[in-house]
Amino acid sequence: MDGFVSIRNLQKFYGEFRALKGINLDIAEGEVICIVGPSGSGKSTLIRCINRLESFEDTSEIVVDGIPVMPGKSLAKVRAEVGMVFQSFNLFPHLTVRRNVMLAPSRVRGLSTTEATDRANFLLERVGISEQADKYPEHLSGGQQQRVAIARALAMEPRVMLFDEPTSALDPEMVGEVLDVMKDLAGTGVTMIVVTHEMGFARQVADRVIFMDGGEVIETGKPDEIFSNPKEPRTQNFLSAVLNH
């Protein structure tokens, strides 16, 4: 097990269908990974296995910061260390923005209300939402909601952040503000695993780009290598389709 996040022979079945066909991946601490690939290639499934929102085969193994991703006590530890941001934000609609951010630190980390409030205010400031802290999520724009979702995940002080197409549900004019927050985050040393269709972001921010297709990792390399000089035909086809459209 070499990586901070270490994935060995990861297989995932939906019934008979093999969605992940034995993935091996080591991710270093602080590394920023972008996962790209066509629809249905298993990108979401892969990152959802890392915090076990999806179960996987017993013969597969995932370890995060030395903790095995297995049901039971260790899963709680893994989830406390791994934050996740979803395509559809998934903010809690019955709680104000600030309370969305405060909930997990107070319930899971045992922070007092004052501590949790301070932390929420600090993080909302950092993602540029402090003015909206007392509003309910439905009164925020998509871009603002997604920035709150990032703050909410950061409030647990995660060592790893998972992003599943965080900008795909946004109106085009709001994509930039979310990507900016993510760029800042990439500079802070947190390990980031980002599923995205934003090739510009991947090129600029990723330490490593992973191209997936058909439940397999087809190619991985530095952004320059993958984007300027892809080796595999499937990668070439995908990139020429995406970049020329």
Next chain:
Amino acid sequence: MEIIDTFFNVEVLLRTYPLMLKGLWITIKLGVVSIIAGLALGLVLALIRLYAAPPVQLLARIYIDVFRSLPLLVLLIIVYYALPFVGISMSSFWSAMVALTLVSGAYTAEIFRAGIQAIPKGQFEASQALGLGYRHMMVDVILPQAVKIVIPPLTNNSINVVKDTALASVVAMPDLLKQATQAQALAANPSPLILAAAIYVTILWPLVAAVSRMERRIGAGER
């Protein structure tokens, strides 16, 4: 004038209304206690039905279906007249309360289940990804949202429970209906029955109206 003397006989009503008030008080007590116990039972059943181990889930499902198929009057008579044969005997109040709760619990279980299932999957996933345990996920995230959805059907169910308390008069419980029938016999005049009917309507009409209002609002897409 004949009709007024028969159905709205003021003199009879004045003579019998203290009895009726006593009956009303019992009806309200029975209704409230059964509603609350039924809510608690229903919530527990719904959680079992959704999240327990499969064999236990099945038991909850069987319970829910049986008690929704069983006529309340039959159940009430079994509790009051049959259970004493196995050494369980309860006053008419508690028999009625048990029967009402058992049935109401089955209905509220289905209401809660539908409410919980109406919460988008993303809310569960976000809670889990944040590291919230099952209890915090339910108490802090899922149930507060489910409650909003279930309030109209739960109110409907509560209306039904209050109406069904009238069945308890067949096991000699001195509720509003029983007092009214007795007063009617005593006075040889049906005015108390009309008064009883008017009282049921007066209590429940606001609730019925409230449900319609809530349903209209939800229909209009407001929150």
